[in-house]
Amino acid sequence: MADARGAIQAVLSRFPHISVLKPEQEDALINFIQGKDVVALLPTGFGKSLIFQLAPLVAKELATRNGTELNPIVVVVSPLLALMEDQIMEAGKLGVSAAQLGVHEEQDILDGRFSLVFGSPESWLLNSKWRRMLSSAAYRDNILGVVVDEVHLTYKWGEVSTGETAFRESFAKLGELRSITKEGTPVLALTASADIKSRDRVTSLLHMDNAVHILASPNKTNIRLGLKNVPRYELDCLDWVVQLVKGKGSTMQPIIIYCQTMPKVGRVFAYLKAELQQHAWVDCDSDCKSENLLIGMFHSKTLPQHKDRVLASLRGEGNCRVVVATTALGMGLNFPNVSHVIMYGVPGDLESVIQQVGRAGRNGQSAHGIIYNMGQNYKAEKEVKELLNLGKTTCVRKVLFSHFEAEPCGVEPMHQCCTFCQTVCSCSSGTCTEPTPDYEQTQGKPVNLRSRHVTAEDKSLIVDMLNGYRDSLISPSAHLFTSPEACTGFSQKLVDSVLNNCQYIFDLPYILANIPVFRIEHAREVLQIISDVFGDVDTDQLEDEQSDAGERHTLPDLYYTGYYDEADDTDDPLSSHVTSSESEY
Incomplete structure (x- = not known):
């Protein structure tokens, strides 16, 4: 043990920015x-990745001290390409050679020339070439x-109820x-969010009968927890x-x-962009770069170039300050300066909330984690x-973390703990004289007092025109395998919402x-129909919206391929950047 700690200190002395490991990191x-x-x-944010990034260096240092030679290789199972790319970059900063299956030079990987070799579960288990490699002399x-990084996914993505298909079996x-x-090859299982009841499932799936368990509380007391109910479909929160x-x-x-x-990502982004207008760009950049x-x-x-812009900004190297995602x-990625995380809609499980x-x-x-609960x-x-x-x-923090540790604690002073406290x-x-955070206050947005009188005949005409527009979106020769609503995104819920709000609709x-519109074209058509029926919409505003304000109000298509000013230069920009793990996200 003393030799191991000495080897760790010798390795850390090479890196001025890492003076010491946390006790849990060192023990692991x-x-x-x-x-x-x-x-x-x-x-x-604890530094889980640093454990396996340092492992080859420490093992080699120990071997050298014992007068032997060693070329240690660590196999890393990782769920997402973005996570692998980030960790390979971080390993490079430590001077640790790292490669990703299917990306870096194949022969060098086969020959065992990298200290860290990253791959997805599917690559390691389903590709016969990589399975054979693990049995080769270089690796044995x-x-x-x-x-196994993000090990809670072994049961979250790998298992389902009877009769269903696992997301990633x-x-x-x-x-x-x-x-x-x-x-005898050891397994290091890492996660931030396996709850108490699920930990035995992890050790069972990975056959870790005598594993050493190392636990640090996930309760980060510098983060105030907010919980607020908001009306569904309303974005002024x-x-x-x-x-x-x-x-x-x-x-x-x-x-x-x-x-x-x-679709919710697109809708939130469009709302922010419409409300910000030119303020959506640094110094109201008139060129909208x-x-x-x-x-x-x-x-x-x-698209990859837009992902890169977001990731670089979150690392402090770009201008993007609000990311809708x-x-x-985020899984496994390190963004040190995020001040607020907003969950617009409730995650399906507590592990996702923790993440x-x-x-x-x-x-x-000091930072904030906020859940906006819209019901349903x-x-x-x-x-x-x-x-x-x-x-x-009762205390939001104690309820949340009671599933992850035996005796979760609150925060003092209590206004820094959670909404209830x-x-x-x-x-x-x-x-308590501390003001309620902005995200929990009733919004001070001025109420739009402008309204109009609407008759039953007006509503009937609106319905006919909306349905006529929806029908125009489908070719007469098209053979539909589902409903017109599903094909066009122009739903009955949208029609009903227009009827309920038509007395207040005067602008985009x-x-x-x-x-609940999902395309900017639909929003414009709704405004045009309201203008045609009532004749009281500012037509100059409508023409402006059609011509030069599209950039301000553009609601991106499902694949978000055209909301920046660069052209897409590839035929299939997603093929080399999206794994099966990302396809649903």
Whole structure:
């Protein structure tokens, strides 16, 4: 043990920016290089990746001290391409050679010339070439161990209820690596969010019968937890973000807004862009250059160059300050300066809540994790519904983290803990003078008092015109395999919403904020129909919106291929950048 700690210190002395490891990191590293299975449950932003990035260097240092030569290889199972790319880049900064299956020079990988070899579960288990490689002399003689990163996905993505198909079945079969690698090869399982009841499932799937368990509390006390109910389809709960961007521009700390589906990502992005108008660009850039855009989107279908812009900005090397994203953004990636994480809609399980909240405040400064609950959470697990209900009358933090540790603690002063605790905080002579955060206040957006009288005949005409527009979107010769609503995105819910709001519809921003439209063309047609029926819409405004304000209000298509100013130069820009793990995100 002393030799191992000495080797670690010798390795760390080469890196001025890493003076010491946290005790949990050091314990996990020592046990792993000594050939023991390790399950390390460490919070987001804790430095889990550093454990296996240092492992080859420490093992080689130990071998040198013992007068032997060693070319240690660590096999890393990783769920996402973006995560692999980020970790390979970080390993390179430490002088550790790293490669990704199917990307880097194949022969060098086969010959064992890289210290870290990354691949997806599917690559390691389903590709016969890589399976044979793990049994080759180069790997049997030099393999130090196997790392399963984001190990909670073994059961989250690899297992499903009877009669259903797993999202990525190979995750649940990673225990097969035991039979492919040499006997006694240790496994290091890493995650930030396996709850108490699921930890035995991890060790069972990976056959880790005698694993060393290392646990650090995921309860990051610098993050205040917000929980607020908001009306469905209404987006003005995000107006405080708009005001922050207008006031601070590129000087503000990054904000991530997570949505559960791609259409919601597009709708939130379009709302922010419509509300910000020219303020969506640094210094109101009149050329509207993409590199100066302060808001962005990220999910599996985002074009690579736009993903790169978002990721670079979150690392402090670009201008994007508000990112609207699915869960494709963030898993295992390190963004140190995120001030707010907003969950616009409730995640389906508590592990996702922990993952997303933990992406805020990694620099140790005060930060916020906010859940906007819009109801209808029928797909959410019962523990999530319990959090939403109990969070109204007790500490949100304690309810959330009770599923991850035996005795979760609150935060003092209580207004820094959570929404509920602020209501009972008495930090200042029996009361609390701390103002409620902007994201929990009733929005101060001026009410649009303009309205019109609408008759039954008006509504009947509106319905006929909306249905006529929807019919015009489908070719008469088309053979539909589903409903016209599904094919066009112009739903009956949209029609009903227009009827319920038609007395207030006078401009596009109102439509984008209050009507469930998924394409900007639909929003414009709704405004045109309202203008035709009532004749009181500013036609100059309508012409402006059609001609030169499209950039301000553009609601991107499903694949988000045209909302920046660069052209797409590839025939299939997604093929080399999207794995099966990302296809649903």
